[in-house]
Amino acid sequence: MGEQQAAIVERRPPIQRIGKALMLMLIFIWCLFPFFWLISTSLKLGNEALNSPDLFHGPFGLQNYKSVIEQDFGFNLRNSAIIAGTTTVFCIAIGALAAYALARLPIKRKILVLAGVLAVSLFPPVALVPPMYEVWRTLGLLNTYPGLYIPYTAFTLPLTIFILSTFFASIPKDLEEAARIDGATAFQAFWKVILPLAAPGVFAAAIITFVAAWNEFLLASTFAPRDKAVQTVTVAIAAFTGSVQFERPIGTITAACVIVTIPMIILTLIFQRRIVAGLTTGGVKG
Amino acid sequence: MASEAARAPRVEGRRSLSNAALAKLFLTPSVAWMALVALFPVLYAFVLSLYLYQGRLSEGFGGLENYTEAITDDRFWSAVIATLVFTVTSVAAEFMIGLGFALIMRQAFRGRGVTRAAILVPWVIPTVISAQMWFFMFNVTPGFWNDVLGIGDFNWLGQPNWAMFAIVFTDVWKTAPFVALLLLAGLQTIPEDIYESARVDGATAWQRFWNLTLPLLRPAILVALLFRTVDALRVFDLPQVMTQGAFGTETLSMLVQRFVVQTPNPGTGAAFSTLTFILVLGVGVIFVRFLGREFVESTAGG
Numbered sequence: 001m002g003e004q005q006a007a008i009v010e011r012r013p014p015i016q017r018i019g020k021a022l023m024l025m026l027i028f029i030w031c032l033f034p035f036f037w038l039i040s041t042s043l044k045l046g047n048e049a050l051n052s053p054d055l056f057h058g059p060f061g062l063q064n065y066k067s068v069i070e071q072d073f074g075f076n077l078r079n080s081a082i083i084a085g086t087t088t089v090f091c092i093a094i095g096a097l098a099a100y101a102l103a104r105l106p107i108k109r110k111i112l113v114l115a116g117v118l119a120v121s122l123f124p125p126v127a128l129v130p131p132m133y134e135v136w137r138t139l140g141l142l143n144t145y146p147g148l149y150i151p152y153t154a155f156t157l158p159l160t161i162f163i164l165s166t167f168f169a170s171i172p173k174d175l176e177e178a179a180r181i182d183g184a185t186a187f188q189a190f191w192k193v194i195l196p197l198a199a200p201g202v203f204a205a206a207i208i209t210f211v212a213a214w215n216e217f218l219l220a221s222t223f224a225p226r227d228k229a230v231q232t233v234t235v236a237i238a239a240f241t242g243s244v245q246f247e248r249p250i251g252t253i254t255a256a257c258v259i260v261t262i263p264m265i266i267l268t269l270i271f272q273r274r275i276v277a278g279l280t281t282g283g284v285k286g
Numbered sequence: 287m288a289s290e291a292a293r294a295p296r297v298e299g300r301r302s303l304s305n306a307a308l309a310k311l312f313l314t315p316s317v318a319w320m321a322l323v324a325l326f327p328v329l330y331a332f333v334l335s336l337y338l339y340q341g342r343l344s345e346g347f348g349g350l351e352n353y354t355e356a357i358t359d360d361r362f363w364s365a366v367i368a369t370l371v372f373t374v375t376s377v378a379a380e381f382m383i384g385l386g387f388a389l390i391m392r393q394a395f396r397g398r399g400v401t402r403a404a405i406l407v408p409w410v411i412p413t414v415i416s417a418q419m420w421f422f423m424f425n426v427t428p429g430f431w432n433d434v435l436g437i438g439d440f441n442w443l444g445q446p447n448w449a450m451f452a453i454v455f456t457d458v459w460k461t462a463p464f465v466a467l468l469l470l471a472g473l474q475t476i477p478e479d480i481y482e483s484a485r486v487d488g489a490t491a492w493q494r495f496w497n498l499t500l501p502l503l504r505p506a507i508l509v510a511l512l513f514r515t516v517d518a519l520r521v522f523d524l525p526q527v528m529t530q531g532a533f534g535t536e537t538l539s540m541l542v543q544r545f546v547v548q549t550p551n552p553g554t555g556a557a558f559s560t561l562t563f564i565l566v567l568g569v570g571v572i573f574v575r576f577l578g579r580e581f582v583e584s585t586a587g588g
Contacts, residue, residue: 023390024397030387031404031463034419037430041422053433098316105309113313115574120320122570124520126539127563130555131327131334133546154323157316186308215412217523222543234414238527250422257415268410272403279409279464280471 035261042254050250064255073256075228076236083145083220083232084213087152091160091209092202098157099164100190104176121158125151129222136223143227148220152213159212160205163278167201168194204278207271211264233260328563334556342550352557362558365541366565368525368534371450373518376457380514381507383458384465389499391466392473402470405463413460417527420456424528449533453524461517465510472506473499509581512573519566538562 036055043060044050098117107113128151133142141147171194179189195202217234224230231239237260240253268275338348356362387405391398408416423430424442432440442452476499484494500507522539529535531544542562545555574581 020390020394021397024394024401027387027390027401027463027466028404030459031407034416034423034459035407037423038419041428051427053429094315094319097312101309101312105312106306107309107313108306113317116317117320118574119567119570120324122516122567122574123324124516124539124562124566126520126522126542127331127559127566128324128327129543130546130552130559131331134334134552135327135330151323154320157320161316186305211410215414217412217414217526218539218543221526222547225547234412234523237412237418238414238523240418248418248421250428253418254422257418261411261415264410265407268406269403272399272406275406276402276467276471280468 035265038254038261039258041250042258044251064251065259067252068256068259071252072228073233073236073259076231076233077260079145079230080214080233083148083152084210086145086149087156087213088206088210090149090153091156092164092206095157095160095205096164096195096202099161100168100194102161103165103168104173104190104194105186117158117161120154121162123155125155125218129219133222141223143224143230145230147223148216148230148232149213151219152216156209156212160209163205163208164198164201167198167205171197200274201278203271204274207267207275208278214264328560331556331559331563334552335560337553339551339553342552348553352553353561355554356557356561361536361541362561364534365536365538368450369519369521369537369539372454372457372521372525372535372537373515376454376461376518377511377514379454379458380462380465381511383462384510385469385507387463387466388469388473389495391470402467405467407463408460409464409467411460413523414527416456416460417524420452420459421528424452443529444533446533449529449535453528453535456524456528457518457521461514465514468510469503469506472503475506476502505577505581508573508577512570512577515573516566516570519569538565 040055041050042064043062044052044057045059045061045063049057049059101107102110102113132151136142136147141150175197176189176193179193180186184192215234216232217238220232221235221238224232225235225239237253237256240249240256335352336347336349338345338351391401391405394401421443422428426432426439426441426444429439431442432438440448442448480498480502481494484498489497520539521537522543525531525535525537526540526543531537531540538558539562542555542559545551545558549555
């Protein structure tokens with residue numbers, strides 16, 4: 001296990017190469033196999049096929065997808081897109097400013113600010129549930145979009161700030177200083193020099209923020225549990241549950257899961273490099 | 287905001303002053319937002335927890351009565367135990383499998399890019415979806431795992447311990463690849479020539495792993511463990527969807543949420559949430575202290 005790349009430069013016997021390929025395959029199967037099961041199940045029709053463990057037990061068809069759409073799943077997709085999109089815009093807009101300040105500007109008691117941001121990223125969102133439920137009830141924010149994107153923004157900001165400040169810090173200072181010598185203000189240097197150069201980083205942070213907000217379940221199921229006009233995708237998918245555990249409509253649920261999953265997987269594959277860079281430089285969970 | 291700085295860009299004293307002012311200006315929206323939405327509710331929860339309620343109606347100040355009620359409640363302790371069992375087992379398994387994956391990926395040249403893309407797939411999937419997916423795979427009907435393993439109608443989700451096992455397994459499936467990604471990034475910062483000289487000195491593969499890789503990977507390992515541990519302590523989605531907290535799988539987050547939604551009692555709910563907050567943040571602080579000041583500074587790239 002503790003082998004390393006240098007060893008590969010030497011010629012290795014084919015058995016070892018095949019062994020490595022097999023181990024990579026293992027990771028591949030680990031990550032992707034459940035989706036194969038998911039897609040196959042979502043295409044099955046009728047109780048007999050759906051209750052069979054055999055992946056290839058037909059008949060197959062698109063009936064489950066039709067019934068998902070008939071249950072107004074489109075509303076849920078729209079709600080999630082609006083809430084996650086708004087969260088992303090807020091996070092990037094105000095997070096980029098804070099990240100730039102942390103990476104480049106003189107801050108008194110910087111360690112305190114950093115510790116505070118870190119503390120929020122370690123924060124258990126459930127601690128918010130009882131007090132915020134009371135406040136939201138008073139303000140009439142239960143079952144509204146702001147009722148969700150306001151807390152989402154607060155919880156995703158630390159991640160955005162970590163990722164962006166790492167990217168800002170990696171941009172050579174000379175460029176900025178050259179701009180300042182040419183008479184640009186700190187704000188102009190940020191806006192005209194740093195921000196365009198950090199665009200890939202901003203993009204990575206935006207995707208990761210969007211995914212975090214899109215996947216949230218605890219607050220969404222507490223603050224907007226049933227109202228179709230606000231209910232998010234995750235809440236809808238969890239709510240397909242029947243009254244008795246094993247009565248969950250497996251066909252509908254798996255079809256809904258596929259509808260949500262496919263675009264996200266495509267997004268991930270397209271922006272793979274940027275996401276990996278964002279996740280690892282930020283060093284923080286998304 | 288920019289104009290003030292624009293007027294005196296070259297006067298050194300004023301420039302640094304206006305830079306400091308700009309820094310404050312840039313930080314204010316983020317800090318205010320987080321303080322208002324994260325910090326204020328926690329303080330408010332503490333205040334709420336000191337008052338007694340009958341349903342939603344306040345019955346006046348009760349001091350620490352809600353807390354004595356909370357910590358003498360068996361349900362609270364079983365939630366603490368469920369949360370800790372979940373955290374310890376899932377983080378341990380994720381770390382070992384993630385490290386294995388990272389070492390495999392580090393060695394491979396061909397196919398590494400594709401594998402790294404595949405590794406992001408479980409990460410991007412909403413936890414609720416992985417919960418539903420694995421619920422059905424573990425469930426008696428259609429009984430996918432039972433069929434694969436050839437063990438008849440074993441009821442994974444319908445009995446104590448095995449229900450927790452299924453939940454931990456699902457979390458490990460989803461998160462071990464993510465841990466691998468973090469550790470792989472750490473592995474790639476270790477220079478090759480260190481291994482070369484160790485090899486020349488006759489160190490075995492195991493010795494190189496134990497004496498070089500692990501110590502050099504320590505910072506990446508600690509960061510991964512910190513975020514995984516804190517995240518696991520907050521677990522809600524998986525048990526909520528897979529078992530609804532039955533068979534000893536009700537976690538602290540579920541308990542608090544239920545006191546708000548199902549048993550509306552803001553006082554007791556707030557006491558539970560304050561205790562959860564102290565536990566989770568406490569563990570986080572211990573980790574960060576362990577990681578040291580450089581960690582806090584390096585997280586923000588400063």
